[in-house]
Amino acid sequence: xxxxxxxxAKLSLVLSRVLAYGFIVFLCFLxxxxxxxxxxxxxxxNSQLQGAFSLRWGGNFLTNLKNAWNDASxxxxxxxxxxxxxxxxxxxxxxxxxxxxxxxxxxxxxxGKNFVFTxxxxxxxxxxxxxxxxxxxxxxxxxxxxxxxxxIVPGIAAPVVFFYMKQYLESVLPLDMVEAARMxxxxxxxxxxxxxxxxxxxxxxxxxxxxxxxxxxxFFMPALLLTKEQYKTVPIMIAQLRxxxxxxxxxxxxxxxxxxAILPVMIVYMFLSRFIIKGVTSGSVKG
Amino acid sequence: xxxxxxxxxxxxxxxxxxxxxxxxxAHRIAHLQITDEGVIAVQEFSLDIADKxxxxxxxxxxxGKSTTLRMIAGLEEISSGELYIDGEYMNDVxxxxxxxxxVFQSYALYPHMTVYDNMAxxxxxxxxxxxxxxxxxxxxxxxxxxxxxxxxxPKALSGGQRQRVAIGRAIVRDPKVLxxxxxxxxxxxxxxxxxxxxxxxxxxxxNTTFIYVTHDQTEAMTLGDRIVVMKDGFIQxxxxxxxxxxxxxxxxxxxFIGTPQMNYFDARLEKEGGNYVVKVKxxxxxxxxxxxxxxxxxxxxxxxxxxxVRPDNMVLGEGGIKGRVEVSELMGPSCHLHxxxxxxxxxxxxxxxxxxxxxxxxxxxxxxxxxVCHLFSKEDEHNLEF
Numbered sequence: 001x002x003x004x005x006x007x008x009a010k011l012s013l014v015l016s017r018v019l020a021y022g023f024i025v026f027l028c029f030l031x032x033x034x035x036x037x038x039x040x041x042x043x044x045x046n047s048q049l050q051g052a053f054s055l056r057w058g059g060n061f062l063t064n065l066k067n068a069w070n071d072a073s074x075x076x077x078x079x080x081x082x083x084x085x086x087x088x089x090x091x092x093x094x095x096x097x098x099x100x101x102x103x104x105x106x107x108x109x110x111x112g113k114n115f116v117f118t119x120x121x122x123x124x125x126x127x128x129x130x131x132x133x134x135x136x137x138x139x140x141x142x143x144x145x146x147x148x149x150x151x152i153v154p155g156i157a158a159p160v161v162f163f164y165m166k167q168y169l170e171s172v173l174p175l176d177m178v179e180a181a182r183m184x185x186x187x188x189x190x191x192x193x194x195x196x197x198x199x200x201x202x203x204x205x206x207x208x209x210x211x212x213x214x215x216x217x218x219f220f221m222p223a224l225l226l227t228k229e230q231y232k233t234v235p236i237m238i239a240q241l242r243x244x245x246x247x248x249x250x251x252x253x254x255x256x257x258x259x260x261a262i263l264p265v266m267i268v269y270m271f272l273s274r275f276i277i278k279g280v281t282s283g284s285v286k287g
Numbered sequence: 288x289x290x291x292x293x294x295x296x297x298x299x300x301x302x303x304x305x306x307x308x309x310x311x312x313a314h315r316i317a318h319l320q321i322t323d324e325g326v327i328a329v330q331e332f333s334l335d336i337a338d339k340x341x342x343x344x345x346x347x348x349x350x351g352k353s354t355t356l357r358m359i360a361g362l363e364e365i366s367s368g369e370l371y372i373d374g375e376y377m378n379d380v381x382x383x384x385x386x387x388x389x390v391f392q393s394y395a396l397y398p399h400m401t402v403y404d405n406m407a408x409x410x411x412x413x414x415x416x417x418x419x420x421x422x423x424x425x426x427x428x429x430x431x432x433x434x435x436x437x438x439x440x441p442k443a444l445s446g447g448q449r450q451r452v453a454i455g456r457a458i459v460r461d462p463k464v465l466x467x468x469x470x471x472x473x474x475x476x477x478x479x480x481x482x483x484x485x486x487x488x489x490x491x492x493x494n495t496t497f498i499y500v501t502h503d504q505t506e507a508m509t510l511g512d513r514i515v516v517m518k519d520g521f522i523q524x525x526x527x528x529x530x531x532x533x534x535x536x537x538x539x540x541x542x543f544i545g546t547p548q549m550n551y552f553d554a555r556l557e558k559e560g561g562n563y564v565v566k567v568k569x570x571x572x573x574x575x576x577x578x579x580x581x582x583x584x585x586x587x588x589x590x591x592x593x594x595x596v597r598p599d600n601m602v603l604g605e606g607g608i609k610g611r612v613e614v615s616e617l618m619g620p621s622c623h624l625h626x627x628x629x630x631x632x633x634x635x636x637x638x639x640x641x642x643x644x645x646x647x648x649x650x651x652x653x654x655x656x657x658x659v660c661h662l663f664s665k666e667d668e669h670n671l672e673f
Contacts, residue, residue, distance in 0.1 A: 180395035184409035185383040198399040
């Protein structure tokens with residue numbers, strides 16, 4: 001009797017595990033499916049892509065790569081470099097200044113602190129497209145178009161990143177630690193750079209990935225502000241390839257370029273994800 | 288030389304919208320004084336701390352002891368009054384320029400740095416040569432017996448080891464004054480006793496002025512050269528541990544210092560034949576000569592008083608105060624008797640003299656001598672001898 005009950009319990013445990021793992025595998029597949037599809041599509045010629053949909057390897061991977069790289073109408077390496085400069089610089093600046101602002105609001109007590117916090121949060125509800133109109137007009141009036149830094153500087157004010165950093169600081173930074181650093185003789189900037197920022201590594205890594213990806217994929221602002229070929233970023237170039245006239249249109253080349261375009265994002269993610277670890281502050285204070 | 292002088296120091300937390308509720312709660316808990324300016328956390332705090340003295344600020348939660356320490360450290364602004372370190376006016380000097388080190392209750396170690404780097408951090412900021420840093424860190428680590436942990440990160444250490452590192456980080460700088468804010472309160476009882484002994488040893492090895500905050504009266508009694516008892520932001524008494532124990536200035540101090548707590552009885556102070564006697568119901572005790580002289584000098588008239596007697600001064604004997612033992616705790620060399628005396632709780636410590644005896648539910652009579660009586664005013668609770 002007992003054995004039967006044990007066997008039943010074992011069976012239900014195995015079944016629930018199989019279901020759980022099956023579900024996880026399914027979710028993984030859903031996530032990876034787009035990437036697999038992209039690689040497959042990048043291996044097909046334009047005529048194969050015009051035909052019926054198939055999940056077979058096309059065999060034109062290297063040809064597409066060569067065609068995309070050597071396309072006379074777009075300069076992929078230049079676009080990659082431009083995109084990388086904009087995305088990386090804006091990711092670094094955004095996370096650093098947002099963390100600094102969050103630190104200021106979290107650690108210092110000053111009059112109007114709550115107002116400052118609410119004001120920054122209020123900016124979050126304004127769609128970027130609304131503020132972009134004024135910004136673009138300003139850029140054109142001052143003759144500031146075709147400048148990469150114009151895409152970088154507005155990123156400094158990122159309320160969402162600030163909010164994330166503030167919440168993170170509240171959970172990991174005991175004020176005792178800041179005071180201990182002050183007693184040790186450190187000035188406020190040094191405290192932030194040498195004590196607080198290393199503690200915030202996981203949050204900084206997460207936000208750097210997000211900022212990098214959103215800046216790398218940004219099409220709206222660069223398309224309006226960058227008109228000269230040598231300043232164009234990857235999303236503009238992809239759009240350019242897609243809108244090429246019928247005689248030059250090669251879908252395989254477009255897929256290959258999209259594949260090339262996501263590579264830097266993946267590299268950045270792989271590099272930064274190792275910093276996203278829990279328990280960085282464990283051991284610093286009682287607990 | 289590192290003398291610290293506080294003159295009429297006061298701390299007011301001004302009302303801000305964000306803090307208003309918080310401070311109201313604080314008031315409810317600690318009965319702090321609230322004025323139009325805000326909540327008064329510390330007031331009329333005057334104290335001269337001599338060079339290399341070990342001063343302990345002791346009191347219940349919310350009494351202002353940590354605030355006082357933080358004002359000395361420069362982490363809290365002094366609302367009024369003056370602070371001098373070595374005769375130098377320090378009110379507006381930044382914490383980093385006061386040459387003070389502080390050990391926090393929560394250790395406050397830098398989690399991303401090794402023990403060595405934690406200890407060396409302040410010296411690096413001062414641009415001390417590397418060799419000198421290495422020598423000082425290793426010397427401090429040697430004193431605290433943490434040399435083997437120098438390359439570990441704080442998370443790989445136990446609570447006691449972390450607290451040693453926190454102390455090491457403070458002493459490595461050779462500060463003029465070493466502040467400690469309840470450094471042992473996060474440790475378990477055994478470790479706390481051990482660390483307390485370590486602190487006594489440490490104090491002998493490093494020549495500096497210590498200001499130590501605790502709510503544990505045992506720590507205060509064992510560590511301090513002098514202790515400052517605080518309540519509701521006011522100093523209640525300053526004195527050596529023995530002075531405070533033997534001559535508490537008021538009812539609060541008498542109850543706060545000493546474990547188990549002092550017993551209190553409603554009594555009557557009277558004069559019989561020129562001598563002061565204290566009567567608790569039918570039990571009458573003639574005060575000793577010293578107390579007689581003090582009360583006479585103060586011109587104390589017969590009145591109702593609160594009589595305080597420490598549990599270890601109560602002796603089982605005939606004709607004393609009668610009570611019933613509710614619980615009898617055998618503590619080894621002595622037995623703690625928890626008594627019910629006319630509906631009030633009292634404790635007496637009686638020696639076992641090698642024979643364990645259970646006093647539970649026994650009716651006993653307790654006596655004491657005139658030299659161990661503490662008489663407190665019914666009106667303002669001050670010690671009538673002061």
